[in-house]
Amino acid sequence: IEVMSFETLGLGPNLLRTIGEVGYSDPTPIQEAAIPLIIEGNDLIGIAQTGTGKTAAFTLPMLETLERLTSDPSRRGKTRALVLSPTRELVVQIHDNVSAYARHLSLKVATVYGGVNEAPQKKALRAGVDLVIATPGRLMDLMGQGCADFSGIEFFVLDEADRMLDMGFLPNIRKIVKNLPKKGKQTLLFSATLSRDIEKLTKEFLYRPKTVEIGKRSNPADTVRQCIHEVPNSSKVSLLKHLLEDNDLYSVLVFTRTKHGADRVAGQLAKSKIPTAAIHSNRSQNQRARALQDFKDGKTRVLVATDIAARGIDVEGITHVINFDFPPNAEDYIHRIGRTGRANSAGEAISFITSEDQGTLRIVERKMRKSIYRKRVTGFNISRSSNSSRSPNSSRSSNSRHKKGGGGGSSFRPNQSAKGGKSGGGKQRRNFGQRRSSGK
Numbered sequence: 300i301e302v303m304s305f306e307t308l309g310l311g312p313n314l315l316r317t318i319g320e321v322g323y324s325d326p327t328p329i330q331e332a333a334i335p336l337i338i339e340g341n342d343l344i345g346i347a348q349t350g351t352g353k354t355a356a357f358t359l360p361m362l363e364t365l366e367r368l369t370s371d372p373s374r375r376g377k378t379r380a381l382v383l384s385p386t387r388e389l390v391v392q393i394h395d396n397v398s399a400y401a402r403h404l405s406l407k408v409a410t411v412y413g414g415v416n417e418a419p420q421k422k423a424l425r426a427g428v429d430l431v432i433a434t435p436g437r438l439m440d441l442m443g444q445g446c447a448d449f450s451g452i453e454f455f456v457l458d459e460a461d462r463m464l465d466m467g468f469l470p471n472i473r474k475i476v477k478n479l480p481k482k483g484k485q486t487l488l489f490s491a492t493l494s495r496d497i498e499k500l501t502k503e504f505l506y507r508p509k510t511v512e513i514g515k516r517s518n519p520a521d522t523v524r525q526c527i528h529e530v531p532n533s534s535k536v537s538l539l540k541h542l543l544e545d546n547d548l549y550s551v552l553v554f555t556r557t558k559h560g561a562d563r564v565a566g567q568l569a570k571s572k573i574p575t576a577a578i579h580s581n582r583s584q585n586q587r588a589r590a591l592q593d594f595k596d597g598k599t600r601v602l603v604a605t606d607i608a609a610r611g612i613d614v615e616g617i618t619h620v621i622n623f624d625f626p627p628n629a630e631d632y633i634h635r636i637g638r639t640g641r642a643n644s645a646g647e648a649i650s651f652i653t654s655e656d657q658g659t660l661r662i663v664e665r666k667m668r669k670s671i672y673r674k675r676v677t678g679f680n681i682s683r684s685s686n687s688s689r690s691p692n693s694s695r696s697s698n699s700r701h702k703k704g705g706g707g708g709s710s711f712r713p714n715q716s717a718k719g720g721k722s723g724g725g726k727q728r729r730n731f732g733q734r735r736s737s738g739k
């Protein structure tokens with residue numbers, strides 16, 4: 300199968316230069332399919348597995364079009380593109396991506412999200428930035444205060460589209476869309492999952508959309524290995540600690556159902572001297588940002604999170620996702636485990652299953668059309684463990700690597716190369732390899 304290059308997708312020299320600098324050698328399948336369609340001016344629904352380059356798939360062609368028309372004086376000083384996403388962290392992440400891709404262009408970009416001072420956001424909106432990346436709540440606030448003029452919007456993007464169109468967000472999305480021009484704008488929807496119900500809803504927002512679907516819908520990336528451990532609630536914490544005795548669990552994202560649960564698990568791990576942070580919506584934006592950054596930097600080995608971190612978050616090198624509590628539905632499962640195995644790296648997803656989870660588990664398996672491997676944990680006796688924080692048999696590899704190393708306060712992570720395989724030093728190279736045959 301032929302591998303396409305970025306040069307053939309219709310992107311101009313400025314962006315091609317940036318892509319070279321960023322180090323992408325080939326477009327990913329979703330990029331290859333979506334970029335030309337967006338440059339041609341189509342509305343688009345883009346579905347592709349987690350971690351396969353969706354952000355660039357909509358950002359690059361959008362920047363290309365904005366750049367081309369930038370000399371048109373009627374467009375000056377107006378906001379031309381609005382990107383909505385469900386969480387603050389994701390807004391920040393998309394902004395990082397957009398800023399990187401736009402570095403040779405003269406477009407101004409601003410973010411709008413809650414939990415932080417709104418003054419700079421208002422100022423940016425009033426000044427007329429070209430591109431706004433926002434969460435719906437804060438954006439509505441500022442629109443209500445008359446700060447935003449969206450009459451010149453050319454691009455409207457819903458990232459994590461199925462979440463944005465679910466019951467929680469839909470009323471706000473509708474209100475925001477009312478303030479956008481009816482004609483002459485391009486609407487783009489991207490997600491890794493899109494249920495048929497939500498897909499019907501998209502008709503309300505899109506005009507003759509093209510659909511690009513890579514891989515099977517509701518399937519996790521092939522790079523994520525999945526297994527489950529059957530365990531009663533009372534033994535979950537000790538099982539988690541037991542698993543963490545294995546140093547292969549190197550950078551671990553743990554999902555709990557509730558905020559309180561996240562705090563509790565994080566507290567337990569911290570007590571066992573495992574560098575841990577928690578992220579959920581009751582924490583201040585500062586704390587959230589800090590927790591995520593420390594995790595990215597390798598200062599914490601474990602990040603315990605609610606579903607707030609289930610979507611979109613792209614942290615390089617998450618080796619394991621652990622569903623401490625099984626998610627309430629199949630979509631969340633797909634998104635959660637999609638935090639690992641990104642950009643063709645390998646990842647593992649481990650789910651703790653109690654008797655109450657069996658029903659949801661079956662739904663997940665049916666959606667994915669495969670059953671998840673039931674794995675017995677070696678050296679761990681579930682019935683004996685429920686009250687002791689330590690597993691009865693901890694003869695596994697020593698944990699010394701994760702104990703506080705020298706060089707005070709530095710990363711717990713040893714040199715990547717110590718793990719063998721991945722080349723050490725510098726950023727891990729991303730390689731999506733050959734194009735897989737696509738759904739369409």
Ligand code: AMP
Nearest residue numbers: 323325326327350351352353354642729
């Ligand atoms: P996303 O699915 O947009 O979160 O992207 C997942 C990761 O893949 C990000 O870290 C991107 O920087 C990276 N990425 C996106 N496009 C490419 C590409 N064409 N080649 C290599 N890496 C890429």
